[in-house]
Amino acid sequence: MASMNPCPRCNIPLTLIEVEGERVLMCPNCEGVMLRKLDHVMGMSEEQLRDSAACETLFADHPNIDLTPVAPCPVCRQPMRRYIYSTDSGVAVDACATGHGIWLDDGELAQIYDYIHGEGAAPGATRQEKVTEVLRGYGRKRD
């Protein structure tokens, strides 16, 4: 279902999807997502995430999208604030200053998920190795 909210990257209408009862806006082109909050997604299992309507955003497969410009909020169109999630995750996210939510470019949701969980990774695994856990599962499902 198309919404009135434009993608901050592509400027085409975002698609309204439902993820575990939460309404999420996703771009059908660049597969970025606008979440009102992160908690409910981070509380889902890897299987729930992979089987959800948000699965397309897990794997970063749109290398041609320019992620450098400041993203305008899809709801209020004001420039969002960019910061590194949880200070040391290495994932730069964009948040609406007036609380409409958080924009995650393609693949960033999986990176944050693995930053928070990462328990499937071997002990002593580097952050890079942890980040691949959700994506490996996603690949398996797709093969």
Ligand SMILES: [Zn+2]
């Ligand atoms: Zn887009």
Ligand SMILES: [Zn+2]
């Ligand atoms: Zn906003």
